[in-house]
Amino acid sequence: MTEHDEFEREFDHQWANAAAHKEPSARARMLAARWKDNPPAPVPFxxxxxxxxxxxxxxxxxxxxxxxxxxxxxxxxxxxxxxxx
Structure with missing residues (x-):
């Protein structure tokens, strides 16, 4: 196999981008858990x-x-x- 084929086999970009579910980042998960019980107060722009x-x-x-x-x-x-x- 060529080097290019090994890279494509190891990580297929099209397959990763076509994923139905993408996991949120750690910060997004932390803020969602924090705001679930105690939502932030609205702040004017x-x-x-x-x-x-x-x-x-x-x-x-x-x-x-x-x-x-x-x-x-x-x-x-x-x-x-x-x-x-």
């Missing part, structure tokens, strides 16, 4: 459990970034001026 915290204003973030950049520029300028002398 993309429901938010609680309102999101208010966002900080953007001007505070911008001021923090610009202040940090200004402080860095001043620090670099001071270090260069000290290095010259």
């Amino acid at each position: 993309r429901g938010d459990p609680e309102p999101a915290a208010p966002r900080r204003s953007s001007w505070r973030s911008a001021a923090l970034v610009l202040g940090s950049v200004a402080a860095l520029i001043l620090l670099i300028g001071y270090a260069r001026s000290r290095a010259m002398y």
Whole structure:
């Protein structure tokens, strides 16, 4: 026999796909058993459990970034001026 015939004999894809009953996965069996006695509560589509915290204003973030950049520029300028002398 050729290698191809041995593979087909060992596992026939058409025969497996034509099976009348396909066993569910372990997770599906576990969830079905759990939900049989205690079904899950309905959940709205993309429901938010609680309102999101208010966002900080953007001007505070911008001021923090610009202040940090200004402080860095001043620090670099001071270090260069000290290095010259």
